[in-house]
Amino acid sequence: MPAHRAQGFHQSLPNGRLPGYVAAQGSELRFTSEDASTSVCMPFSGLELKLGGMNGDVPEFRHSSAEGWVLVVNDRALLTDPLLAAQPALRDSLKKAAGSKAWRGMLIAVGVMILLITLPLLALWLYRQEIVESIVNKIPVETEIQIGKMAWEAMKAEEEIIDDPNFKAQVDDVTKLLLPQINKPNGMEFQFHIARKDDVMNAFAMPGGYVVVYTGLLKKVQRKEQLAGVLAHEIAHVTERHALNNIVSSLGVSVLVSALIGDSSTLESVLAGSSEMLLGQKFSRDAETEADDVAWETLVRSNLDPRGLREFFEILQKEEEKLLGGLMKGALSWLSTHPATEERIARLRQKESEHLSR
Numbered sequence: 001m002p003a004h005r006a007q008g009f010h011q012s013l014p015n016g017r018l019p020g021y022v023a024a025q026g027s028e029l030r031f032t033s034e035d036a037s038t039s040v041c042m043p044f045s046g047l048e049l050k051l052g053g054m055n056g057d058v059p060e061f062r063h064s065s066a067e068g069w070v071l072v073v074n075d076r077a078l079l080t081d082p083l084l085a086a087q088p089a090l091r092d093s094l095k096k097a098a099g100s101k102a103w104r105g106m107l108i109a110v111g112v113m114i115l116l117i118t119l120p121l122l123a124l125w126l127y128r129q130e131i132v133e134s135i136v137n138k139i140p141v142e143t144e145i146q147i148g149k150m151a152w153e154a155m156k157a158e159e160e161i162i163d164d165p166n167f168k169a170q171v172d173d174v175t176k177l178l179l180p181q182i183n184k185p186n187g188m189e190f191q192f193h194i195a196r197k198d199d200v201m202n203a204f205a206m207p208g209g210y211v212v213v214y215t216g217l218l219k220k221v222q223r224k225e226q227l228a229g230v231l232a233h234e235i236a237h238v239t240e241r242h243a244l245n246n247i248v249s250s251l252g253v254s255v256l257v258s259a260l261i262g263d264s265s266t267l268e269s270v271l272a273g274s275s276e277m278l279l280g281q282k283f284s285r286d287a288e289t290e291a292d293d294v295a296w297e298t299l300v301r302s303n304l305d306p307r308g309l310r311e312f313f314e315i316l317q318k319e320e321e322k323l324l325g326g327l328m329k330g331a332l333s334w335l336s337t338h339p340a341t342e343e344r345i346a347r348l349r350q351k352e353s354e355h356l357s358r
């Protein structure tokens with residue numbers, strides 16, 4: 001007959017209670033205090049079982065023959081005692097007592113499961129940008145070049161790419177100064193192409209270093225520092241991997257997780273199909289600010305007046321206003337891919353006043 005930890009409660013006791021043990025034996029439940037000074041007997045017949053405690057799952061025994069006594073059993077193993085279970089009068093309350101525990105246990109299990117599922121999702125949500133960045137950083141340069149090449153092939157099929165020596169010289173003049181000053185990853189070679197569209201004042205860079213410059217832009221710039229400004233900005237989108245960041249940001253949680261734990265096969269197939277998404281994509285405001293800042297540094301290192309970048313934005317704004325007057329906004333115009341120009345002009349002016357003492 002195993003004894004179970006219990007406490008006997010009675011108002012006559014000095015502390016109102018006594019620690020001790022309860023055991024089922026013969027035809028009764030017997031409580032013996034730890035110091036063996038007190039014992040209380042409760043016959044099975046007429047034994048009352050209630051559930052008490054904060055969670056309503058602690059068995060309490062009472063009997064009319066032991067007046068005022070309550071035996072609180074801390075050890076629930078008593079509930080499965082065969083002697084107790086054999087008492088028809090107790091069967092219902094024992095079942096209820098056992099059930100209350102099972103129900104609580106299930107509740108805890110469900111709670112733990114919900115936590116186990118939501119915690120990683122919460123972490124993913126909180127650290128999404130960091131996760132995206134770490135995945136972007138892991139994309140090999142060869143993959144990047146492949147994606148860019150596909151986008152470039154698609155663009156080449158749509159645009160009239162020209163080989164005009166004057167335009168080419170205009171671009172080369174600037175890129176020969178910029179390229180030695182950029183953080184170009186190993187294995188990547190920038191290539192600049194000229195597309196004939198006199199009404200489009202834009203340049204467009206794809207991952208892997210494929211850059212398309214429209215004749216509209218080449219005709220409108222008034223000095224080479226302005227062209228250098230735009231090109232340095234576009235180059236910065238490539239070196240900072242903004243397009244790859246866009247693609248990875250658009251991925252679902254499952255692809256992110258599998259890429260994160262090192263299974264890059266899903267990521268690679270998504271990347272392989274992403275070249276179309278690159279054409280006409282918009283960058284976030286943060287990416288644009290970063291591209292402006294990186295371009296600024298490149299211009300300064302190249303000994304080119306960095307005010308060219310802001311001047312370019314201003315020419316552009318005027319041109320766009322003219323076009324907007326005629327409701328002719330080109331799909332690939334700078335403002336359609338680069339919003340908030342006003343703000344960026346103001347920011348660059350601020351930078352100029354801080355860094356240039358002229």
Ligand SMILES: [Zn+2]
Binds near residue numbers: 233283288291338
């Ligand atoms: Zn941009």
